[in-house]
Amino acid sequence: MRTITPLQIQNETAGSAPETLRICEATKTFGTGPVALDKVSFSLETGEFTVLLGPSGSGKSTLLRAAVGLVRLTSGTIEVSPKEATPSGKRRPTAIGMVHQDGSLSDRLTAAQNVLSAMVPQMGWWRVLFQAYPKPLQDKACRLLERVGLTEEQANRPVRELSGGQRQRVGIARALMNDPTLILADEPVASLDPATARKVMLLLRETARELGATVLCSLHQTELACEFADRIVVLKQGQLIFDGAGAGVSPRSLAGLFDHDSAGRPLDLVGG
């Protein structure tokens, strides 16, 4: 393994700003497999755009999923201020918006219906059954869809008929629907071409900024991480190996952190 000289691992930032997500010794082992998360600790600061960087299989999804209760931690806690979300994994505050990789939208529902589905925890069963959302919510969904760059015609199309980039825009609109103070994004641009990926990342950062929301966004592309992150946290094989400001970090030096796997073969041969 390479040694990391130009970058140093920072300790937890002792900032005065209120935290929105505090991860404390998060550990996860799936069955008898290797550890997916190994005592990961860090906290987010309000309004910051933090990128969770790491190669495939480094535990990014596991960490984000644990934060919304989709995965139960083996040990450790993830606190979403002010309420606790895990390890009991029961209820999470609704003020988290999550953007997933492609495929997380309901294919046959329209873009607008997908965005509105974020409101179902607050809806009665008959409204859910008939997808009869109150008019103010419908207006809000339309505003959001317009904000992320969709037309009225596209808003009424089943999302399977939209392009990959448009689908991710719908996903962002869905995540923004319940006015989140914290947005978690799990490789939101993994399935997109580089140009579209940049646009979608830009949109994510801008919309989050408009809301004043804190963002934790996982990525595997070092260039995007350097371009968009206020702060970068690097995971490798479940361990936090770097935590530092996004400014002043070069993609090359970041890539050096996880360019080689344990067998010593270049990553690009293995594929993602």
Next chain:
Amino acid sequence: MQSGSVSPEIAHSSPQNWALRPIFNARTVGLVILALLFLSYSAHRMQLDDLFGRLAGMAVNAASSGSSDAAEASADSVFERMFPLAIAERTPIDRIADFDPDALPLFAHLETVPDEVSTLDPDTLQMTTQTAEKTVLVEPVGYLFLVIRKIVETLEIALWASLIAVIMSLPLAWLSARNYSPHWVFYAAARSGVSFLRAVPELISALFLVLAFGFGPIAGILALALHSAGFLGKFYAEDIEAADKRPQEAMRAMGAGSFATLRLAVLPQVLPSYAALTLYVLDRNVRMATVIGLVGAGGIGQELKGRFDMFQYDRVGTILLVIFITVLLLDQLAARIRKKLL
């Protein structure tokens, strides 16, 4: 994935030395031979070899136009006696209660036909045959109409059976889908219930239901509905289990409950498949509804059985033709609906 899982020998041996899996080996050959042996044994038990012999015999007979044996003769004559098909209905007017010659049904007319009545003379103990006049009401397409009415009744049986089956199987599917069942007790109960329903053939349950509800469509509807509910319950549940997990997880992550998740992330996915399954069940129920009439559970089958038992093969022929045309038309309709949905 870690590249370390690829073992170095395989990764570095030259392609000429690679051993690819053969398409079949000694084991497959052995299994095929065993299967063939079983089939030939079973064919003997089912008298299939006998069937081939008889088919060959019939071909020889037909070629030499010689006399055929009794069984074949009767089958031939049944087929011959189907034609001409019975389309009209002729009813002697003295058998119609409150007959009013001034108010005949549409297109009907009266005919006077000679009627031979044989009576036994009690004194001489001789049969005497007298020829009398008899008036019959002739409805030119009367029997065809009756058959069509019966077909409509059959379709109604199938429709209601399918509707009840869908309504029954939706909750069954929810309880027997592993990832949505509220508790394993419900899961186990629903799974075995569904298997049981599917395991009982319609004809058998119709026999019992006719005992409970009497002759008529109710027994037929219930018999078909129970079996179809077993079928749909199983396949609806499997569709739920196989549905793409990613939209469901997204809903869960937003804090949606299982009802909302089922409605918004599962139902839209499985709906086309549900529609196809339901159409298949409807299609099958139409065919089965004609069959269960044979045990008295209403519909065209009941008419068919009655006429068959009375040796009225011309009417049997009409019934078979109408069934055939109906099934054909429904097939076309189902194909169109399916095309629209998928």
